[in-house]
Amino acid sequence: MDYSSYLDFLSTTAINITKRIADLELVPAERVPLEASDVASFSVRTSGGFRISLVLCAQLDVLREITRRMKRRDVVTSGDVEIYSGEYFNIVCGVFLSHVNNTQHTRTRFNIPCFTEGFYPARSVDTNSWFILPFKCPYGVLEFKIRNLDE
Numbered sequence: 001m002d003y004s005s006y007l008d009f010l011s012t013t014a015i016n017i018t019k020r021i022a023d024l025e026l027v028p029a030e031r032v033p034l035e036a037s038d039v040a041s042f043s044v045r046t047s048g049g050f051r052i053s054l055v056l057c058a059q060l061d062v063l064r065e066i067t068r069r070m071k072r073r074d075v076v077t078s079g080d081v082e083i084y085s086g087e088y089f090n091i092v093c094g095v096f097l098s099h100v101n102n103t104q105h106t107r108t109r110f111n112i113p114c115f116t117e118g119f120y121p122a123r124s125v126d127t128n129s130w131f132i133l134p135f136k137c138p139y140g141v142l143e144f145k146i147r148n149l150d151e
Contacts, residue, residue, distance in 0.1 A: 004131050011133050013096045022069040029136040041120035042089040044113045049106025051149040056089045058142030065139040082115050
């Protein structure tokens with residue numbers, strides 16, 4: 001199965017969910033170099049009919065702003081960022097996999113997302129097997145990555 005055919009829907013989902021729950025405009029962008037000390041990642045693997053790894057890698061300023069807007073507070077802790085940004089990622093994954101299940105007539109579930117300070121996976125490791133969707137907003141950049149686990 002060519003999982004790259006789902007990239008447009010993942011892109012649309014990321015843009016729409018970000019606007020709806022954080023009132024933040026994401027714009028597709030070119031990939032830019034990021035510093036590991038300035039990013040955090042959330043990753044999840046699926047099981048069932050559509051086996052993928054899905055990752056959100058974002059600059060901390062973007063995750064803080066998403067968290068502030070979701071929490072409706074000006075001051076947020078690093079724990080808040082992990083919880084609220086994790087929930088944001090969870091929502092994007094849920095909407096995306098619901099679409100996949102409906103179009104593929106399959107049952108795909110995702111595990112609990114994992115939080116990583118820095119990059120997941122490391123940018124130097126097998127980047128050719130990942131489809132990457134980079135975005136920008138006024139607070140920095142983020143990217144969604146998807147990889148077929150059956151290859």
